[in-house]
Every structure is written in C-alpha cells, then in structure tokens.
Amino acid sequence: KNEVEQSPQNLTAQEGEFITINCSYSVGISALHWLQQHPGGGIVSLFMLSSGKKKHGRLIATINIQEKHSSLHITASHPRDSAVYICAVLGAWTIQGAQKLVFGQGTRLTINP
Amino acid sequence: DAGVIQSPRHEVTEMGQEVTLRCKPISGHDYLFWYRQTMMRGLELLIYFNNNVPIDDSGMPEDRFSAKMPNASFSTLKIQPSEPRDSAVYFCASTYEHGWGQSPEAFFGQGTRLTVV
Numbered sequence: 001k002n003e004v005e006q007s008p009q010n011l012t013a014q015e016g017e018f019i020t021i022n023c024s025y026s027v028g029i030s031a032l033h034w035l036q037q038h039p040g041g042g043i044v045s046l047f048m049l050s051s052g053k054k055k056h057g058r059l060i061a062t063i064n065i066q067e068k069h070s071s072l073h074i075t076a077s078h079p080r081d082s083a084v085y086i087c088a089v090l091g092a093w094t095i096q097g098a099q100k101l102v103f104g105q106g107t108r109l110t111i112n113p
Numbered sequence: 114d115a116g117v118i119q120s121p122r123h124e125v126t127e128m129g130q131e132v133t134l135r136c137k138p139i140s141g142h143d144y145l146f147w148y149r150q151t152m153m154r155g156l157e158l159l160i161y162f163n164n165n166v167p168i169d170d171s172g173m174p175e176d177r178f179s180a181k182m183p184n185a186s187f188s189t190l191k192i193q194p195s196e197p198r199d200s201a202v203y204f205c206a207s208t209y210e211h212g213w214g215q216s217p218e219a220f221f222g223q224g225t226r227l228t229v230v
Contacts, residue, residue, distance in 0.1 A: 041223065
C-alpha cells in the first residue's frame with residue numbers, strides 16, 4: 001500500500017461542475033502540498049496545508065489531520081483547469097534532521113467545454 | 114526573476130554514457146530539490162539541499178546517481194553510467210524561508226526529459 005493514495009486516478013467532467021480530488025496518507029506529516037502539473041509538463045505549487053482550509057480563487061483545499069485525509073475542490077470548473085493534480089506529504093522530522101517528501105500518483109482531470 | 118532554470122530541456126544519450134543535468138534555482142532560495150518523474154512511479158524526490166548542503170539523499174536510486182551544489186546558484190545531477198531505466202523527466206525545484214513545509218511557494222523548473230537508448 002502506498003503511503004499516499006489519491007482518488008480518483010482519472011476524472012472527466014463538464015465545464016462548470018464542482019470537482020473534488022482526494023488524498024489519503026498513512027504517515028505522520030508536518031504539511032501537505034497540492035501541486036498542479038499542466039499538459040506541457042510544468043509544475044505549480046497550489047497550496048501548503050498543515051491544518052484547516054485554504055482558498056485561492058476557485059480552488060479550495062482542506063485537511064483533516066485526525067483522519068489523515070485532504071481534499072482539493074475546484075468550483076465552477078473550466079477547461080483550463082485540465083491538468084494532473086498531485087498530493088505530496090512532508091513527513092515528520094527524522095533524527096537526522098530531514099523531512100521525507102512523498103508524492104501521490106496524481107489525478108488526471110479533464111474538463112470538457 | 115526568470116524562475117528555476119534547467120538545462121538541457123531534452124537529452125538523448127546512449128547507455129553507458131555520463132549524463133549531467135543542471136539547475137539554477139531562484140536567487141535567494143535556500144532549498145533546492147531534485148525530482149524524477151516516470152509513468153510507472155510518478156514523481157519521486159531524489160535529493161534536496163539546504164544552503165548548498167545535501168540534507169536527504171535517501172531517494173537517490175543507486176550509486177550511479179550523484180548530485181552537487183557547489184554554490185547557491187547552481188546544482189548538478191549526474192548519472193554515470195546511464196541506463197535505459199533512467200529515462201524519465203527530471204525536475205529541479207527551489208523554495209525559501211524555512212523550507213518546503215513552511216512556505217506555500219515552491220517553484221519548479223521546466224524539467225529535463227532524459228532518454229537513454
């Protein structure tokens with residue numbers, strides 16, 4: 001079982017629909033990131049969360065530390081939101097003073113006009 | 114700032130050859146990360162540096178891989194000898210302040226697509 005699991009792996013929706021992408025993890029973490037990878041390959045950092053909820057425009061990210069679960073929501077989805085969305089968790093500090101970063105496999109989102 | 118700059122964008126090499134990937138982080142960023150992305154394994158962290166010092170290299174697949182950061186504005190990832198299974202897109206990213214976990218801004222380069230034949 002992977003330490004970080006995303007669902008769904010693929011999601012196709014119509015423009016305007018409300019989108020939810022889920023991320024569950026099995027390790028203790030200090031923070032969780034949501035990344036967006038565009039079709040051209042570039043990667044953008046969307047959110048860093050350690051608790052609660054954050055909102056940027058039409059994007060909302062939530063995290064429940066007790067349940068080890070995070071969701072990324074997109075309201076009023078648009079074709080330009082089509083991308084791969086990746087969840088990454090930053091693990092607790094190790095004795096060596098390092099933090100392990102573990103990625104989910106990504107969710108491929110396609111929004112049709 | 115021009116962002117994180119990686120070179121080359123594409124590299125095709127023969128098995129057994131040495132490959133060097135380059136990264137210039139954003140000026141002022143004190144963390145630099147090297148990632149590898151493949152269809153099978155997704156995105157993986159290989160190694161990261163803080164203030165030019167390697168902090169965690171446990172993601173480096175084997176001794177054929179090495180990374181250096183001789184100064185704050187330049188890092189290399191070297192594969193010697195290269196193998197076909199090393200074919201992937203290699204990303205470099207940089208961030209600032211207290212590092213990845215405490216900054217919402219992480220900037221990625223465009224990646225280097227490596228093909229080993």
